[in-house]
Amino acid sequence: xxxxxxxxxxxxxxxxxxxxxxxxxxxxxxxxxxxxxxxxxxxxxxxxxxxxxxxxxxxxxxxxxxxxxxxxxxxxxxxxxxxxxxxxxxxxxxxxxxxxxxxxxxxxxxxxxxxxxxxxxxxxxxxxxxxxxxxxxxxxxxxxxxxxxxxxxxxxxxxxxxxxxxxxxxxxxxxxxxxxxxxxxxxxxxxxxxxxxxxxxxxxxxxxxxxxxxxxxxxxxxxxxxxxxxxxxxxxxxxxxxxxxxxxxxxxxxxxxxxxxxxxxxxxxxxxxxxxxxxxxxxxxxxxxxxxxxxxxxxxxxxxxxxxxxxxxxxxxxxxxxxxxxxx
Amino acid sequence: xxxxxxxxxxxxxxxxxxxxxxxxxxxxxxxxxxxxxxxxxxxxxxxxxxxxxxxxxxxxxxxxxxxxxxxxxxxxxxxxxxxxxxxxxxxxxxxxxxxxxxxxxxxxxxxxxxxxxxxxxxxxxxxxxxxxxxxxxxxxxxxxxxxxxxxxxxxxxxxxxxxxxxxxxxxxxxxxxxxxxxxxxxxxxxxxxxxxxxxxxxxxxxxxxxxxxxxxxxxxxxxxxxxxxxxxxxxxxxxxxxxxxxxxxxxxxxxxxxxxxxxxxxxxxxxxxxxxxxxxxxxxxxxxxxxxxxxxxxxxxxxxxxxxxxxxxxxxxxxxxxxxxxxxxxxxxxxxxxxxxxxxxxxxxxxxxxxxxxxxxxxxxxxxxxxxxxxxxxxxxxxxxxxxxxxxxxxxxxxxxxxxxxxxxxxxxxxxxxxxxxxxxxxxxxxxxxxxxxxxxxxxxxxxxxxxxxxxxxxxxxxxxxxxxxxxxxxxxxxxxxxxxxxxxxxxxxxxxxxxxxxxxxxxxxx
Numbered sequence: 001x002x003x004x005x006x007x008x009x010x011x012x013x014x015x016x017x018x019x020x021x022x023x024x025x026x027x028x029x030x031x032x033x034x035x036x037x038x039x040x041x042x043x044x045x046x047x048x049x050x051x052x053x054x055x056x057x058x059x060x061x062x063x064x065x066x067x068x069x070x071x072x073x074x075x076x077x078x079x080x081x082x083x084x085x086x087x088x089x090x091x092x093x094x095x096x097x098x099x100x101x102x103x104x105x106x107x108x109x110x111x112x113x114x115x116x117x118x119x120x121x122x123x124x125x126x127x128x129x130x131x132x133x134x135x136x137x138x139x140x141x142x143x144x145x146x147x148x149x150x151x152x153x154x155x156x157x158x159x160x161x162x163x164x165x166x167x168x169x170x171x172x173x174x175x176x177x178x179x180x181x182x183x184x185x186x187x188x189x190x191x192x193x194x195x196x197x198x199x200x201x202x203x204x205x206x207x208x209x210x211x212x213x214x215x216x217x218x219x220x221x222x223x224x225x226x227x228x229x230x231x232x233x234x235x236x237x238x239x240x241x242x243x244x245x246x247x248x249x250x251x252x253x254x255x256x257x258x259x260x261x262x263x264x265x266x267x268x269x270x271x272x273x274x275x276x277x278x279x280x281x282x283x284x285x286x287x288x289x290x291x292x293x294x295x296x297x298x299x300x301x302x303x304x305x306x307x308x309x310x311x312x313x314x315x316x317x318x319x320x321x322x323x324x325x326x327x328x
Numbered sequence: 329x330x331x332x333x334x335x336x337x338x339x340x341x342x343x344x345x346x347x348x349x350x351x352x353x354x355x356x357x358x359x360x361x362x363x364x365x366x367x368x369x370x371x372x373x374x375x376x377x378x379x380x381x382x383x384x385x386x387x388x389x390x391x392x393x394x395x396x397x398x399x400x401x402x403x404x405x406x407x408x409x410x411x412x413x414x415x416x417x418x419x420x421x422x423x424x425x426x427x428x429x430x431x432x433x434x435x436x437x438x439x440x441x442x443x444x445x446x447x448x449x450x451x452x453x454x455x456x457x458x459x460x461x462x463x464x465x466x467x468x469x470x471x472x473x474x475x476x477x478x479x480x481x482x483x484x485x486x487x488x489x490x491x492x493x494x495x496x497x498x499x500x501x502x503x504x505x506x507x508x509x510x511x512x513x514x515x516x517x518x519x520x521x522x523x524x525x526x527x528x529x530x531x532x533x534x535x536x537x538x539x540x541x542x543x544x545x546x547x548x549x550x551x552x553x554x555x556x557x558x559x560x561x562x563x564x565x566x567x568x569x570x571x572x573x574x575x576x577x578x579x580x581x582x583x584x585x586x587x588x589x590x591x592x593x594x595x596x597x598x599x600x601x602x603x604x605x606x607x608x609x610x611x612x613x614x615x616x617x618x619x620x621x622x623x624x625x626x627x628x629x630x631x632x633x634x635x636x637x638x639x640x641x642x643x644x645x646x647x648x649x650x651x652x653x654x655x656x657x658x659x660x661x662x663x664x665x666x667x668x669x670x671x672x673x674x675x676x677x678x679x680x681x682x683x684x685x686x687x688x689x690x691x692x693x694x695x696x697x698x699x700x701x702x703x704x705x706x707x708x709x710x711x712x713x714x715x716x717x718x719x720x721x722x723x724x725x726x727x728x729x730x731x732x733x734x735x736x737x738x739x740x741x742x743x744x745x746x747x748x749x750x751x752x753x754x755x756x757x758x759x760x761x762x763x764x765x766x767x768x769x770x771x772x773x774x775x776x777x778x779x780x781x782x783x784x785x786x787x788x789x790x791x792x793x794x795x796x797x798x799x800x801x802x803x804x805x806x807x808x809x810x811x812x813x814x815x816x817x818x819x820x821x822x823x824x825x826x827x828x829x830x831x832x833x834x835x836x837x838x839x
Binding site: 198 | 641643662663664666667668673675680681682683684685686687691694695696697698701702705706707709749
């Protein structure tokens with residue numbers, strides 16, 4: 001291949017040098033990591049417990065549920081969509097899973113994942129096939145799925161989950177909490193999906209320019225339904241961790257998870273304008289939010305204030321997204 | 329009766345109505361304007377020429393206060409040096425901009441739009457007064473417009489008149505037109521020119537931006553040519569021949585590239601055949617295109633030209649008739665079907681419909697071609713890179729790197745990537761909608777060469793264009809579309825001229 005520099009400079013290159021936009025990209029990616037590292041440094045200075053290995057593992061453990069959901073959310077956001085129903089899917093699928101666990105481990109897991117799949121598929125069909133606005137559809141299903149979870153046991157929690165189930169989703173493997181391993185695996189798989197598969201490219205294309213994607217022969221409906229279904233299944237999976245850690249399933253489990261997941265995705269570099277995002281970034285995003293909560297707790301900041309802090313950080317992340325976009 | 333268009337004053341004896349000196353502007357490291365001087369005089373139409381990205385629009389944005397210059401000064405007669413902080417300032421100083429994206433609110437009526445932004449806060453809107461003043465302006469400029477018609481109900485031409493009226497209502501003395509005719513019919517263009525001539529006669533200073541040389545010829549008094557953010561020439565329009573203007577714009581000689589011979593079509597069975605197809609927008613269109621043949625479609629925007637292409641690409645559903653490819657009937661329910669049938673669409677709105685700006689050249693090239701470049705859903709990266717590099721080389725796509733993000737390419741190079749995408753799918757039928765819209769003069773010649781090569785390789789091409797010279801240059805046959813029907817199709821032989829095509833189109837319109 002010819003060296004770029006040996007060619008006469010073209011108008012395009014003169015007008016807007018590619019390296020500039022790349023610098024914008026780097027800035028964008030680095031800002032996430034820098035922000036996360038700075039947060040860790042600040043808390044480490046303020047509180048000596050914070051940087052103890054056991055606490056760092058705690059942070060990872062606490063972030064893992066959110067991380068799993070955030071990976072699915074990242075894929076959705078990359079198509080320029082949004083899924084507000086993830087928290088309710090967590091609640092509903094974990095209730096069903098807890099109930100079905102009485103028929104065996106696989107029955108519980110299978111039923112829980114199936115519920116997540118069906119919920120996500122329903123979102124996808126309503127959005128992609130009936131062309132309803134994603135925000136409204138998932139706001140509606142947020143309420144529907146939560147209602148279904150409450151109806152399922154008439155609002156009663158389910159206690160007594162099997163030992164194997166708890167060992168699987170809240171145990172340790174080689175001294176590492178299994179939820180952390182689960183989150184890492186999910187994020188890695190999603191990264192490979194985005195980076196190396198046709199589906200991944202189609203997700204980026206749809207988010208980047210849906211009309212162009214359609215006119216180049218991409219099946220928009222199928223890709224969108226797939227993405228919402230993935231989000232549903234991952235929410236179901238996150239629900240397993242939630243109930244395994246608590247030891248019981250509550251119909252209101254997972255409330256408010258949507259903000260955490262959206263926040264993690266955006267902090268991790270996903271752009272609400274579509275076409276940009278990185279599942280590994282959302283992992284860092286989840287860690288950032290987790291560290292924030294953990295650090296504030298260690299500093300005895302009342303939990304009410306932690307809500308405020310999370311919200312502020314999420315809005316800052318969106319602001320940073322817009323800002324780097326304009327400069328880039 | 330108050331006269332909003334006062335009598336002309338002598339243009340040359342006074343200082344210029346607006347003088348820009350040494351305007352420089354940098355965007356994120358790119359020098360968009362480098363010390364540009366521009367004098368605008370009352371009673372003159374000043375044409376601003378240049379390729380896309382040459383700085384014309386940036387200069388107009390500076391004049392209208394949308395962009396603040398890094399250096400340079402703007403002086404208004406008789407106020408002297410001014411600082412224009414935004415469109416609001418510009419309008420108050422009598423500077424107006426009629427751009428392609430009009431800044432009208434469709435839901436409001438004509439009078440409301442003319443006086444939009446003239447009241448503030450909780451002050452009552454003096455509706456009756458506004459309506460009366462609007463009427464006075466419209467009586468002078470566009471008597472056929474009613475003050476209470478919602479702008480949404482108006483066509484493009486009338487919307488422009490509203491935009492002009494808004495400028496006049498602010499006592500506008502300087503009015504810039506940025507490619508105003510791109511979506512007007514010939515008759516509407518003529519009446520717009522009449523309006524511009526009247527504004528000129530009334531002593532207004534007019535800036536006129538267009539890519540169409542015949543328009544510049546018809547309307548401009550002076551011309552300034554920008555290239556890479558600098559003024560390369562400026563003077564009375566009479567001093568420059570068309571060839572000279574094109575050279576100045578492109579920075580090189582183009583005559584040879586522009587006038588290459590059309591390849592002779594191969595006598596063959598039709599590659600694509602439309603048999604009486606109808607959709608919601610077109611009726612009973614029949615057309616057969618053979619291998620190596622380029623057929624043009626002429627007609628007004630909205631006449632159904634593009635709808636014919638959409639029907640051929642499976643976007644608009646057929647309500648009647650059938651489409652045959654290489655003698656076999658095909659059913660095209662989606663663009664994906666059309667793609668499988670070997671049909672390619674290169675849409676008019678490249679940014680909106682053809683490319684994903686944030687993705688790199690390689691991925692834009694491979695977009696939708698995952699049948700070829702992926703196995704079991706996993707991308708075959710090495711193979712796709714190899715093929716993409718080959719096309720970048722062959723089509724002279726610049727910069728010659730498949731990793732560049734699409735948005736950093738010029739319009740002409742983006743267009744080449746889109747064409748390469750379809751070449752790689754093995755398409756035999758190419759549907760082009762305004763193939764050189766928004767593409768620089770220099771790159772245009774390359775796109776024409778590419779179209780000819782596609783034909784020479786045996787593809788069938790159907791080209792929609794508003795630019796008659798373009799159709800005359802590249803097509804073997806030209807069809808005239810109006811009211812959703814293909815009215816007439818003529819051979820593009822030596823006897824065919826722009827005038828005859830316009831006459832043919834007019835005849836069809838009246839029949």
